[in-house]
Amino acid sequence: MRSITRLSLVLLLALSRVAHADSFKLVSDDIHEGQRLHNEQVYQGFGCHGGNLSPALSWQGAPEGTKSFAVTVFDPDAPGGHGWWHWTLVNIPSTVNHLAKGVSKQRGTLPSGAVEGKTDFEQTGFGGACPPVGDKPHRYQFTVWALQKTTIDIHEHNDGASVNKVLEANAIAKASITAIYGR
Numbered sequence: 001m002r003s004i005t006r007l008s009l010v011l012l013l014a015l016s017r018v019a020h021a022d023s024f025k026l027v028s029d030d031i032h033e034g035q036r037l038h039n040e041q042v043y044q045g046f047g048c049h050g051g052n053l054s055p056a057l058s059w060q061g062a063p064e065g066t067k068s069f070a071v072t073v074f075d076p077d078a079p080g081g082h083g084w085w086h087w088t089l090v091n092i093p094s095t096v097n098h099l100a101k102g103v104s105k106q107r108g109t110l111p112s113g114a115v116e117g118k119t120d121f122e123q124t125g126f127g128g129a130c131p132p133v134g135d136k137p138h139r140y141q142f143t144v145w146a147l148q149k150t151t152i153d154i155h156e157h158n159d160g161a162s163v164n165k166v167l168e169a170n171a172i173a174k175a176s177i178t179a180i181y182g183r
Contacts, residue, residue, distance in 0.1 A: 023061035026144045026175040030055035030101060037140060037181040040101075043121070043130035048183070054087065054108075054126035058098035059144045063172045066094050066146040070167050073126070074160065077138040085160020086140065087126045088117035090152045090167070113151070117158040124156040129181035137182030146173045 031037060042050020057071065069092040078084035087104070091113050102108045104126035105116050119127040131138040147170045154163055 024059065024063060024144075024146060024173045024175045025061055026057060026059045026142065026177050028055050028057050028142070028177060031140075031142060031177055031179045033177050033179070035179055036137070037129050037179045041128045041140075041179075042181065043128035045121070046130050047133070048128070048130035050128050050130075052126065052128045053102045054099065054104040055142070056099065056101040057142065057144065059175060060097065062094070062097070062146045065148060066172055067150045068092055068094055068147045068152070069096065070145040070147060070152065070163075071099065072141075072143050072145070072160065072164065072167070074141045074143070074164075075129070075131070075138045076141065077131070077135070078120075079132060079135075082161070084120045085117075085164075086119055086121075086128065088119075088154070088158070088160050088163040089114055090117070090154045090163065091115050091150075094150075115154050116156060117154055117160060117163045118156060120160060131182055133183055135182060137180040140179050140181060141176050142179065143174050143176040145171050148172050 040051040040053045044052040070090040072088050073086035075084040092111050096111045116124045121127040145167050149170050
């Protein structure tokens with residue numbers, strides 16, 4: 001009987017966490033679910049001619065126990081079958097719930113303690129959309145992660161795939177906006 005009670009408690013806590021995680025939302029004035037990215041969020045280089053600005057992002061409804069946030073941008077449609085990392089930003093303090101447009105190290109001021117990893121463009125900071133000419137429009141997944149740790153041991157030489165593994169292991173919840181872009 002006691003093990004059933006413990007199991008029930010564990011299930012209730014898990015369901016409570018999931019229900020609260022469902023209220024975790026990411027919003028933006030610059031990007032919208034299923035809509036085409038603006039030229040501001042297009043890479044400058046590799047034949048692309050954009051502003052290469054990270055979009056303004058804000059989030060609400062972070063789950064209880066959130067100690068920090070992270071933001072990633074990933075293109076799962078990139079050639080090669082492994083996707084393409086456009087941005088990783090970790091160690092955003094739990095008191096921060098928004099990022100201004102252009103906040104990336106390349107253009108703006110990051111929140112205190114925040115660290116950007118290396119993109120698949122082999123640089124730190126935001127790297128905008130730049131799919132191959134003629135490909136169907138690619139999906140760009142902008143994700144904010146609520147994390148159970150105050151800091152994640154990530155440095156600017158860490159690539160997106162390795163950052164993603166650490167985030168998956170430490171995530172309480174995540175919220176995303178998926179925009180598209182083709183050329």
